[in-house]
Amino acid sequence: MTKDMTTPIDQAALWNGRAGATWVAKQALLDDLFAPIADALADAAQAAGARHLLDIGCGTGATTLAAARRIGEGGTALGIDISAPMIARANERGAAEGLPVRFIEGDAQSQAFTSAAFDMAISRFGVMFFSDSVAAFANIRQAMTLGGLLHAIAWRSPRDNGFMTAAERAAQPLLPAMPARDPDAPGQFAFADKDRVLGLLWDAGWSDIDIETVDFACAFPASALADYVASMGPLGLFLAQVDDAERARIVDRVLPAFDRYIDGDAVRFTAACWSIRARA
Numbered sequence: 001m002t003k004d005m006t007t008p009i010d011q012a013a014l015w016n017g018r019a020g021a022t023w024v025a026k027q028a029l030l031d032d033l034f035a036p037i038a039d040a041l042a043d044a045a046q047a048a049g050a051r052h053l054l055d056i057g058c059g060t061g062a063t064t065l066a067a068a069r070r071i072g073e074g075g076t077a078l079g080i081d082i083s084a085p086m087i088a089r090a091n092e093r094g095a096a097e098g099l100p101v102r103f104i105e106g107d108a109q110s111q112a113f114t115s116a117a118f119d120m121a122i123s124r125f126g127v128m129f130f131s132d133s134v135a136a137f138a139n140i141r142q143a144m145t146l147g148g149l150l151h152a153i154a155w156r157s158p159r160d161n162g163f164m165t166a167a168e169r170a171a172q173p174l175l176p177a178m179p180a181r182d183p184d185a186p187g188q189f190a191f192a193d194k195d196r197v198l199g200l201l202w203d204a205g206w207s208d209i210d211i212e213t214v215d216f217a218c219a220f221p222a223s224a225l226a227d228y229v230a231s232m233g234p235l236g237l238f239l240a241q242v243d244d245a246e247r248a249r250i251v252d253r254v255l256p257a258f259d260r261y262i263d264g265d266a267v268r269f270t271a272a273c274w275s276i277r278a279r280a
């Protein structure tokens with residue numbers, strides 16, 4: 001019941017291709033947008049007294065760096081990500097800050113981590129993409145010290161996250177060829193079902209599993225909305241294949257779906273998430 005279904009999307013190709021390029025290009029915007037979640041994970045690392053931290057699916061490194069700033073003298077942080085361009089950006093940022101961080105390109109599902117190397121693992125939206133989540137969480141567990149803490153943030157359902165699906169819902173009638181999301185496949189909303197996530201962690205051998213709702217208030221400048229809609233998510237992936245005029249036409253038609261999120265010169269929405277904690 002807890003086994004993942006096979007996905008038609010090659011996650012390594014996606015994150016080394018268009019999705020990775022977009023996350024690198026939009027790194028500053030995405031860092032600001034999701035800063036409340038980076039802060040929450042850094043607070044959690046500090047509160048737990050983490051010394052050796054692993055960041056799963058670290059992307060361009062925002063959460064790894066935020067946590068590393070809090071773990072103090074003698075602490076270390078390692079970010080792992082399957083995306084070469086995102087790891088390259090993370091490495092540039094780590095070098096610029098001079099923090100005790102390292103970033104490696106690798107698949108957290110199969111990476112040969114040193115056993116018992118980490119006392120805490122964190123992730124911001126980086127654990128929903130495994131082809132076999134039980135194998136991935138078991139692999140990560142063996143890299144943890146006994147009692148080591150996992151703290152991951154993942155999206156709740158698309159219905160709870162209207163902002164995240166507004167663009168594709170508005171575009172669907174205009175773009176019938178745009179592929180719909182597969183709710184059972186690895187992807188942004190793969191952890192929407194709390195009981196399923198509980199089962200995955202249990203099957204992977206984790207203990208003291210605790211999954212709670214958590215909402216984050218997110219915002220970014222309204223001036224960036226059209227570019228955000230044109231490049232992020234399933235619509236952004238689809239629009240990468242059309243010419244500039246067609247892209248602008250579709251974005252114009254989709255933008256009114258975001259009116260309810262505009263507050264003066266800002267776009268504001270709630271990120272409806274799970275706070276997932278467990279012990280190795």
Ligand SMILES: C[S@@+](CC[C@H](N)C(=O)[O-])C[C@H]1O[C@@H](n2cnc3c(N)ncnc32)[C@H](O)[C@@H]1O
Nearest residue numbers: 015057058059081082083107108124125126129
């Ligand atoms: C939504 S992005 C989040 C990135 C980053 N955690 C952040 O919040 O900015 C998901 C990340 O998970 C990474 N990812 C997907 N599958 C992975 C895997 N099997 N092992 C390591 N990273 C993976 C992607 O490359 C991508 O960087």
